[in-house]
Amino acid sequence: MSSTTKLHDLKPLQFASEDTIQSAMKNISQIVGPDNMTVSKSELDNHSTDSSNFVPPKDHERPHCIVYPTSAEQVSQIVKICHDENIPVVPYSGGTAIEGHFIPTHRGICIDVSKMNKIVQLHEDDLDVVVQPGVGWMELNEYLEPYNLMFGPDPGPGAMIGGILATNASGTNAVRYGAAKDNVLSMTVVLADGTIIKTKNRPRKSSNGYNLTNLFVGSEGTLGIVVEATLKLHVKPKNEVIAMINFKSITDATKTVSGLFKSGITCNALEFMDDRQMLAISEMGTGGERTWSPHHLLLIKLSSPNLNSLNDVIKTVKDVGIENNGFNIEIAKDDETKEEIWRVRKTLLWNSLQWAKKVKPNATILPTDVCVPVSKLPELITKTMDRLNDADLLATAAGHAGDGNLHVLVIFEPDQAKVAHELINEMSKLAIELDGTVSGEHGIGVSDKRELLEQELGIETIDLMRTIKFALDKKGILNPDHIFKIDPSEDRHPFS
Amino acid sequence: MSSTTKLHDLKPLQFASEDTIQSAMKNISQIVGPDNMTVSKSELDNHSTDSSNFVPPKDHERPHCIVYPTSAEQVSQIVKICHDENIPVVPYSGGTAIEGHFIPTHRGICIDVSKMNKIVQLHEDDLDVVVQPGVGWMELNEYLEPYNLMFGPDPGPGAMIGGILATNASGTNAVRYGAAKDNVLSMTVVLADGTIIKTKNRPRKSSNGYNLTNLFVGSEGTLGIVVEATLKLHVKPKNEVIAMINFKSITDATKTVSGLFKSGITCNALEFMDDRQMLAISEMGTGGERTWSPHHLLLIKLSSPNLNSLNDVIKTVKDVGIENNGFNIEIAKDDETKEEIWRVRKTLLWNSLQWAKKVKPNATILPTDVCVPVSKLPELITKTMDRLNDADLLATAAGHAGDGNLHVLVIFEPDQAKVAHELINEMSKLAIELDGTVSGEHGIGVSDKRELLEQELGIETIDLMRTIKFALDKKGILNPDHIFKIDPSEDRHPFS
The missing domain is CATH 3.30.465.10 (Uridine Diphospho-n-acetylenolpyruvylglucosamine Reductase; domain 3)
Incomplete structure (x- = not known):
């Protein structure tokens, strides 16, 4: 009569046999029409593997087929068949998730809703x-x-x-x-x-x-x-500008973020890029005509319904920046300049990787996604970057400073994969200690964060999620194994 | 293996015997100390009946006792005892809810957290x-x-x-x-x-x-x-002012609300009071020194970090108001005037009742709480007020126009109670038809809205809530019967 469900009290998941699935696929094909179902290998591959491949599927982790329903009723009919026959169902839409969100750990049917x-x-x-x-x-x-x-x-x-x-x-x-x-x-x-x-x-x-x-x-x-x-x-915001402020210290940048909140102004975006990120941009020459300072940068999108008020807002931002030792303050107002600046923000993952490849030709990259209270950002960034540096791992840091959501991009050659993953998990543990979360926006999927989430929220909170999962999905057919474990016999480690 | 739980598939709730409860109370008393438990009749009464008494408890609906824990651990220990012994638990804090939220329909233990x-x-x-x-x-x-x-x-x-x-x-x-x-x-x-x-x-x-x-x-x-x-x-908002705009038509007032949103300005509050409400204020003389126009009124709280921007905001509000046939536009800036105005908004329930008693001495009042998309407010208000008028029921209307959340205050003498309740339920059904909800902020409790909620969300959505309820609370001990039914044998009608 407990309110929570322990993993070890559960039985291993049991899904349908190959024959049952093949027979169900015939019925599903009749619902959506043969043109809206595929078993093409390339489709099965790209519905299991996202383009980043940060969390790769195992070889056998491919759906039996992909179906493309065109209505809610079709989705309902497909799911009903899968429920009756005990077949896993993995939903799929844009396929841009990067934590293995659509890896079909028990195979089954992939429902791609992109035609809806x-x-x-x-x-x-x-x-x-x-x-x-x-x-x-x-x-x-x-x-x-x-x-x-x-x-x-x-x-x-x-x-x-x-x-x-x-x-x-x-x-x-x-x-x-x-x-x-x-x-x-x-x-x-x-x-x-x-x-x-x-x-x-x-x-x-x-x-x-x-x-x-x-x-x-x-x-x-x-x-x-x-x-x-x-x-x-x-x-849509009117009269939008981008303020840029450099800082020598991460603490000053963070204090500026808190200061802006306390000033009562509204920021449309409040982004941070660290000095290594800025160095990568300079060295790669990917920042356009502009000369980029090699110091930490805050990018602040501001707007106001009226131009008078906009000037007041800009003044406040400058004051708060200067108060916290910000320099090189610039306000980008024309569309071309704003686009140039924002492009640098938007391409930083690609930019960091290219930069890394100049010295480490086989480098790959892992983004992280922890989120902490804003006041804890300096400790999180400084400690993490020091640890990565000590381990001879290249990394850049950027993130949504206004939310405390940090993306450290860890760059490594194949022989550094193990230590890279260890240090990333260390960073997640630090974020937890700092009253934060392992994921600010990417989600958990079947990544290492699944185990870390137990440390973050406590076993009992995860046990409560499991109670809800099985209350709504007693057979465990919907995207099984994602976010938390539901099968005591499962031992999937994403990188082993 | 269904994802939802039908009421008719459940068994009637079975709770502990009187003896078991008395014995549990002794154990609970040891947890909180005798000073933190009471069986005083007046305390039992006021922990079952809110001061409005809109949804009154039945005579027997009193808790066995009230306990005042002082820590999370004490709450946990009390609830554990109640869970083991099958005793209902009703949580209580400020006691200001008005939909019978803390009526102990199956008696049990009231946990008052006010000492925490x-x-x-x-x-x-x-x-x-x-x-x-x-x-x-x-x-x-x-x-x-x-x-x-x-x-x-x-x-x-x-x-x-x-x-x-x-x-x-x-x-x-x-x-x-x-x-x-x-x-x-x-x-x-x-x-x-x-x-x-x-x-x-x-x-x-x-x-x-x-x-x-x-x-x-x-x-x-x-x-x-x-x-x-x-x-x-x-x-806290800086430089706050209150704009007042009168309207002859509810549609114009509502268009002003949409117009303000589209202008991109931020309102701190966006309140509506209808012409009868304004008449009540005039006739009661409760609006202070000020002469109040008898027309519909929008009260708009505005602020801005800087005075320049504030003037821009005020100009925008005036423009949007005038565009939609608003008149008597006034901007209250000094604290005394703002307080005088806001007091009228805050006392409107009391004011409406006093006003009604002048012509109907035994009148009582029922507030309603529906919420619809803003564009649907005119239809909701006009149709409802017409129906109430036809039925010779006094009513005033006011609400959070910016959220589409309307409080129609229905005033009636005892012999009109039945028709008043019927018309209020009709209003809720109209709100549902208009893509809205029966409750914007008060909640459901054990009021008539419990049945209406099934119409609003559909039986299956309620069945899903019931699934979650019993997954987390398999014995149904926590505030049973509230929001939706969990006992097929229960037939509690709040006003019968």
Whole structure:
């Protein structure tokens, strides 16, 4: 009668035989039509492996097939068959997740929702829009452009609403608009047994029972499959500028972040790039015409409905920057300059890797994604970079300073893989000690973070998640093994 | 193996015998000490009946006792005893909820957390604070005053953090800061079996598994008891003014709300009071020295970090108001005037009742709490007020226009009670048709909204909530019968 579910009290997962699956696939093919199902090897591969390959699938970890439903009813029918026959189901949308989110650890059926890509209805006066899960956030923003509206989260290019909601994704805009969870009013979800539920209607505010919307957001496809969502929209910021401020000390940069919050101004983005990142840009010459200072940099997007107020905002930012020993303060106002600057921010992963390859030709890169209270950022960054340096590992640091969300990019040659992973896990443990999390926006998937999450939240909190998982999905068919273990016999280590 | 739980598949709830409860109370008394337990009739009464008495308890609906734990560990021990012995547990904090939230439908133990009232730790630079559930939001704001910080939600005076989180409460500030769910980073919760879990650490952003924090927020004590919470804080707005604009048409007032959003300015509050409300104020002379126009009124709180920008904001508001046929535009800047104006907003319930009693001496009042997309407000208000008028029921309307959250105050004499309740339920159904909810901020409790919620969300969505309820609380001991039914034999109608 316990409220939580211990892993060791569970039985190993048992899924359908090959024959059963082949027979179910025939039935599923009739639902979606043969053109909307594939067993092509290349498709199976790219629905198991993301382009970064940070968390690679094992050789056998491929779905039996991929289906492309075109309606909520089809998703429901497919899931119902899989539920009846005990077949794992892995949802897939943009495929941009990087923590092995769609690795089919027990094979099964991959449901790719990318053909469910309609913008169903815009409610301009209510600032919301109803969309299917296969709509990309960039396409959505293109559609919204003439209305002067936008969707808040700005994760990686190519990400679709289904996956954005499943991972509670965010990006550089989160300091102003929050993460996915803060930008969704309601979802229609297919549950593990095929039942279709809608979490809410469209009111902006409600006290109407359990917050099912936010239970599904971030659940990485383990509780249900999103087939429609009503998203909050925002009016596009007017008169946007980018302020750039250099710092010699990370503590000063962080104090500036806190200082800006306390000043009461609103930042649309508040990004940090460390001195090594800036060095990589200089040395690679990827920063355009501009001469980039080799010091730590804060990039601050600011806007205001009126130009008078914008000048006040800029003055405040300068004052706070100078107060905290910032220098080289520059305000980029014209579109060309702003684009040049922002491109440097957006390409930093690629840039760091190319830079590393100049000295380490076989280098690969691992991004990290911890998030701590803003005041803890200096300790996190300094200690981590020192440790990496001591171990002769190249690394650059950048992140969403306004949220305390840091991406250290760890660069290593194949023979350094083990120590790189160890140090990354050390960094995650440090983030936990600093009252933070192992993942600010990427999610857990089947990465090493799955084990670290137990340290972060405590076994009992994970046990409670497991209770919820099995209450909604008694057979454990939905994206099994993701976020936390549900099979006591499983011993999957992503990098071994 | 279904993902949802039908009411008719359940057995009636079975709780402990009187003897068992008396014996458990002795053990509980040893945990908290005899001074922290009471069976005084007046205490039992006021822990079952809120001061509004909108949803009254039945005669037998009194707890066996009230206990006042002073620590999370004590709450855990008490709940564990109740779980082992099958005794209902009803949590209680400020007692300001008005939907029968703490009516002990199966009696049992009332856990009053008001002695757990410590502010544990302020993290000034991170804009968060750790508090116990018995801290009042007004006391918290007093504590935060010297730091120039504030808590977002502003529900009824006397509300405490425990209840604010349990009902996802909000208030006039929600248009800027959101509801309780948007203002909490983490909670420590005692589960039904006494297990203590913490939902998260303190990062502002995370993609680290299921959003347990927001599952407990709004669950009205049916899933766990909050024993500590880390709350987000906001910097207090600078240079705040109140704009007042009159309208002859509700549609124009609503268009102004949408127009303000689209202008990109930030409102700290965006309140509506209808012409009958304004008439009540005029006729009662409760509006101070000021002469109040008898037309619909929007009250708009505005602020800006700088005075220049404030003037720009005011200009925008005036422009949008005039564009939508607003008149009598006034900007209140000095503290005395602002207080006078806001007092009228804050006392409107009392004012409406006094006004009604002039013509209907035995009148009582019922507030409603529906919330619809902003564009649907005119239809909701107009149709509802017409129906009430036709039925010879007095009513005034006011609400959080920026959120689409409307409080129609229905005034009636005892012989009109039945028709008043019928019309209120009709209004809720209209809100559902308009894509809204039966409760924007008050919650469901054991009010009529419990049945209406099934119409709003669909039976299957309620069935899913029931699945979660019994997964976490297999014996159904935590605040049973609240939000939705969990006992097929129960037939409690609040007003019959």
